[in-house]
Amino acid sequence: MVKLIKQAENKIKHSSGPEYDLVVIGGGPGGMAAAVKAAELGAERVLLIERDSFLGGILPQCIHGGFGIKIFNRELTGPEYCQLFVEKVRNISIEVMLDTMALALDLKGDKKSIVVSSRNFGIKKVTAKAIILALGCRERTRGQILIPGARPAGVLTAGLVQRMVNIEGLLPGKNIVILGSGDIGLIMARRLVLEGCNVKGVFELMPFSTGLLRNISQCLEDFDIPLHLSHTVTEIYGDKRIESVDIAKVDKNLKPVKTKIKNIKCDTLLLSVGLIPENELSKTAEIEIDLKTGGPAVDQYLNTSQNGVFACGNSLFVNDLVDNVTEDGYLAAQSAVSFLNSSLMGKKPIRGEKLMRSKKLINIEAGENIAYIVPQKVSGKSDVNFRIRASTPLRNAFIEFSNTGLKKKVKFVNPGELIFAKITKNDFEKFLECNAKTAPDSIKVSIKKEVQGQ
């Protein structure tokens, strides 16, 4: 792969491709929102690159409802949400390249360039003044959760099966076992029952489900599909096709209890065991990746470690609602337009505030009971809306921002639901004033349980 890219780079080294103000990579909800917003804000020459043959990312396969309450004020299905944005893309001047894959970023010169490959034109280089990464995420597979046993056909990830059933019109099997209770697993349990499959149960390693509570209710309880918490698959059997799996109860340390293993016959095992932000492309440009989110480390403007390269959507961190992805797409677009605005001196100004890139940024660290927090860096010079993922459910808790004295009460935290916490410019100013002499450069954020009687 690397060799191929190198060869391609040599071939196109001297050919200067088309130049854009902004290139958005990824035509899912994040990328479409970013491209549309940037064009609305006055960015000229916007290019949207999508590797599939249609826009929308995973939205067209998410045929269930529940999308759009924040953005459109009504409940839409995935294809409807997608269609509304596809129409926005069509009605504004954005160039779209479908069936086109971005292979590498080169940010070393004074222009940012992207090597793209397409069956329509082969390999070429496009240049941009600003880039938005909306690369989406991919599913964790069997290899990442280390299930032992045979390697037969019929072990599939839930999102793949969702595409098979809802787009390709293919059923993966008849007797289904689902491992993992993330939202896609729950939604596919219902979908497969409606398509006539026998879903034998959803098994979750953790003592709680990571899916939304309403999905447990409307996808499992409505169809009498059993949910077994603290259970996992310990063995896969089958020669050519999967024939059965061993299911074991796990102890407090998530280790299978050997005396509590039972065998379940099935012809398909669906894995809904988490998503990973897709950042192979970001890594080609040495963009700093936060190991907790799996996405680029960004400031409050969603600017990555490479100035002028912004990140949004599920490649930044895995979201639970598409509405939040769209909002981040808008934010990335606003920042990119401000960036263009500040770098295009002398040209006619584009709307939007001038982007402040502070030299000194405050690092935000994930503390107790926090799986990750975004943004990872803040300037302290504007309001910041933090997005926080808790690591375990907690009732009557508070979020603590160390060195600031700030505390925010939260009734209930759940890893399945992202927490939003706004810190104002004033709060930061107080922090900076107090620490002017000692100058600690980080704020540690933790979620703690409220102690009774305090």
Added chain:
Amino acid sequence: MKKKMTCITCPIGCLLEVDYDLTKKEIISLKGNQCKKGHKFAQYELSDPKRILTTTVKINSRFFKRLPVRSNIPAPKGMIERMVKEIKKIQITLPVKMGDVLAINFMDTGVNIISGTTIEK
């Protein structure tokens, strides 16, 4: 009579504790809801539970094999499995636009089946 349920109106998913009259199927008291929608949901859930129905229908498009479809309004919960089976028989002629009505008063439920997207050819 007391019953616990999860409000599915929005992604928050409030845990509702309903105390209700078994014969009249009316709410006596309700705890756990964060907004008015929770009350409406609980009332429907006791007397006439409904869900938005979504599924796909086979189409002969150059690019797509399935058309996503939905009920325009929530459909009776008990009918959903039978409705999904019957919806498969709907014949689609292209082009189809998002919101196009594919079947009116489907299986006498008072629900229309509409297209979830636009497919030109």
